[in-house]
Amino acid sequence: xxxxxxxxxAAFTSRLRNERLSAGIGMWLGVSFGLCFLTGLVSHxxxxxxxxxxxxxxxxxxxxxxxxxxxxxxxxAIPLLLVKLWSVYPKLFGEIPFGKLRPxxxxxxxxxxxxxxxAAAIFQLVTGLANSSGWYPWSFSFRSTHYAVAWIAIGALVxxxxxxxxxxxxxxxxxxxxxxxxxxxxxxxxxxxExxxExxxGPAATDQPSGRGPxxxxxxxxxxxxxxxxxxxxxxxxVPFLRKVSVFAVRTGEGPQGVPINRSAKAAGVLTTAxxxxxxxTLVNGDREVTITRADLEAMTQRVHQLPIACVEGWSAAAxxxxxxxxxxxxxxxxxxxxxLRVRSLQEKGAFGVTEIPASFARDPLTLLALKLNGDDLSIxxxxxxxxxxxxxxxxxxxxxxxxxxxxx
Amino acid sequence: MLIGTVGVAMxxxxxxxxxxxxxxxxxxxxxxxxxxxxxxxxxxxxxxxxVTLVAGRLVPAPARTRVAVALVVLATVTVTAIPVLxxxxxxxxxxxxxxxNYFIGWLLFAAVVLLGTLLAGPLGRLRRSRQVRVSQSAG
Numbered sequence: 001x002x003x004x005x006x007x008x009x010a011a012f013t014s015r016l017r018n019e020r021l022s023a024g025i026g027m028w029l030g031v032s033f034g035l036c037f038l039t040g041l042v043s044h045x046x047x048x049x050x051x052x053x054x055x056x057x058x059x060x061x062x063x064x065x066x067x068x069x070x071x072x073x074x075x076x077a078i079p080l081l082l083v084k085l086w087s088v089y090p091k092l093f094g095e096i097p098f099g100k101l102r103p104x105x106x107x108x109x110x111x112x113x114x115x116x117x118x119a120a121a122i123f124q125l126v127t128g129l130a131n132s133s134g135w136y137p138w139s140f141s142f143r144s145t146h147y148a149v150a151w152i153a154i155g156a157l158v159x160x161x162x163x164x165x166x167x168x169x170x171x172x173x174x175x176x177x178x179x180x181x182x183x184x185x186x187x188x189x190x191x192x193x194e195x196x197x198e199x200x201x202g203p204a205a206t207d208q209p210s211g212r213g214p215x216x217x218x219x220x221x222x223x224x225x226x227x228x229x230x231x232x233x234x235x236x237x238x239v240p241f242l243r244k245v246s247v248f249a250v251r252t253g254e255g256p257q258g259v260p261i262n263r264s265a266k267a268a269g270v271l272t273t274a275x276x277x278x279x280x281x282t283l284v285n286g287d288r289e290v291t292i293t294r295a296d297l298e299a300m301t302q303r304v305h306q307l308p309i310a311c312v313e314g315w316s317a318a319a320x321x322x323x324x325x326x327x328x329x330x331x332x333x334x335x336x337x338x339x340x341l342r343v344r345s346l347q348e349k350g351a352f353g354v355t356e357i358p359a360s361f362a363r364d365p366l367t368l369l370a371l372k373l374n375g376d377d378l379s380i381x382x383x384x385x386x387x388x389x390x391x392x393x394x395x396x397x398x399x400x401x402x403x404x405x406x407x408x409x
Numbered sequence: 410m411l412i413g414t415v416g417v418a419m420x421x422x423x424x425x426x427x428x429x430x431x432x433x434x435x436x437x438x439x440x441x442x443x444x445x446x447x448x449x450x451x452x453x454x455x456x457x458x459x460v461t462l463v464a465g466r467l468v469p470a471p472a473r474t475r476v477a478v479a480l481v482v483l484a485t486v487t488v489t490a491i492p493v494l495x496x497x498x499x500x501x502x503x504x505x506x507x508x509x510n511y512f513i514g515w516l517l518f519a520a521v522v523l524l525g526t527l528l529a530g531p532l533g534r535l536r537r538s539r540q541v542r543v544s545q546s547a548g
Contacts, residue, residue: 075489078485078488078489079481079482079485079486079488079489082453082484082485082488083481083485085449085454086454086457089450089454092450115446116420118445118446118449119442119443119445119446120442122445122446122449123438123441123442123445126441126445127441129489129491129492130492130497130498132492133492133493133497133498133507134498134499134500134506134507135492135495135497135498136498137497138437138438138441139433139434139437140430140433140434140435140437140438140441141430141434144426144430144434145427145430145434145438147426148423148424148426148427148429148430149423149427149438149442150423151419151420151422151423151424151426152420152423152424152427153423154419154420154423155416155417155418155419155420155421155422155423156416156420157416158412158413158415158416158419158420159413159416159417159420160416161412161416162410162412162413162416163413165412213465213470213473213474213477214473214474214477214478215474218474218477218478219477219481222477222478222481222482223481223485225478225482226481226482226485226486227485229482229486229518230485230486230489233486233489233490233514233518234489247509247511247513247514247515247517247518248486248489248490248493248511248514248515248518249493249509250493250498250506250507251505251506251507251508252505252508252509254505254508255504255505256505260505260506261503261505262503262506263503264500264502264503266502267500267502267503
């Protein structure tokens with residue numbers, strides 16, 4: 001049986017594929033990956049409590065914006081990456097200069113760097129997209145792996161830009177040749193791939209629509225259009241006025257008391273402990289311990305603050321929280337002004353049952369141990385009997401079902 | 410050269426973090442890293458070529474640009490919706506997650522793309538004829 005022939009780079013003759021298209025899409029891809037990387041670093045910052053510089057407590061909507069931008073810039077990159085990969089796909093079949101050692105090594109090094117870049121880029125977008133919908137079809141730890149591969153992806157991207165800079169410069173500095181005359185006499189198989197047709201004109205001579213398929217500029221605009229549509233279709237997660245049109249948003253924004261939830265009381269294993277009438281909150285500072293009930297909490301000065309709950313998965317919701325100022329609780333055990341705190345939850349299952357909160361957040365006047373949400377007692381899924389809510393902080397660290405607050409030395 | 414060095418440094422930091430993940434995590438992550446490339450290069454890319462080849466024969470020349478634009482938007486945006494269409498992340502204890510009918514949403518999205526494709530032809534002709542008229546009256 002005859003083996004089907006492996007195509008060569010020259011077999012792909014679409015006049016749309018050229019350096020200018022690759023560079024144009026590459027620029028937008030670079031912008032979205034850059035934004036995604038930086039906002040990802042901001043999010044990772046919150047998980048590093050020992051850094052000398054901590055995330056700021058203002059603006060209150062900071063994390064809502066950066067994490068929304070993180071997920072949406074990743075989604076924006078998906079159509080761009082697919083078109084970009086299409087535009088450079090023939091390079092996969094480029095000739096390998098066997099025989100001469102130096103060109104062979106250079107060629108293999110470039111192929112390896114591209115392989116790393118493509119693998120890391122696809123990996124980041126696939127894992128990030130799946131994670132934003134609560135889907136974990138892998139066994140590795142998401143956060144540390146997504147973080148490590150983010151550095152690999154951005155490093156490989158920077159190397160790629162450095163290597164391709166001469167080509168990018170050339171692609172933009174050379175004027176596009178005059179459009180070729182209409183190739184009426186030659187039958188054309190298809191508008192994009194054309195593996196059968198002869199190359200009709202110079203590869204760049206395609207900026208004018210010729211009536212037989214999209215121009216290269218149209219393809220770039222199409223990629224940007226697809227990218228924008230993908231963002232709008234998902235953005236209702238965090239942009240309220242887009243909720244109606246965001247047909248692919250992971251959440252409608254509905255939920256108990258008008259706010260979605262991430263971990264339910266059932267998932268946390270607190271269905272009985274959270275509603276136990278004997279519930280007590282314990283405050284600990286060294287060997288001093290104070291225990292108070294929910295009724296005691298209700299008897300303290302109540303404050304109402306508008307604070308968004310913004311999740312690492314990219315969704316967010318504005319809400320009105322009523323409760324006790326966190327600093328007032330700390331004063332009950334004379335916690336030092338600069339002490340950070342450990343907040344424990346009744347939660348038995350899943351991560352973040354215990355979180356640390358630095359003094360800047362704990363002492364912020366807006367930070368509450370909330371008892372009510374949007375005017376009513378917290379529902380059990382929102383953290384009844386009491387939960388932490390602080391400005392500009394990832395939702396996963398807004399501990400629910402709080403039963404113990406410890407002052408750290 | 411400087412940019413390249415910065416890139417290598419950033420990538421090396423990532424590689425170092427990656428190698429600290431532990432054997433099980435590394436093995437599984439490498440599988441996913443390679444899997445993404447294989448799925449694209451062996452399935453998605455050849456499938457795209459096949460679709461463009463077939464579409465190129467079926468679609469008459471004047472409509473090719475519109476159809477190509479529509480197919481690119483439809484296909485790439487649908488890729489971003491795979492996790493919600495599959496609903497693999499849905500949890501019975503959390504009704505606030507994946508709480509839309511994403512299939513209906515996809516049909517609406519496809520209908521909008523189709524409508525846009527159908528309208529793009531007549532609208533384009535109208536615009537061109539207007540431009541001609543304007544240039545004639547100006548001349």
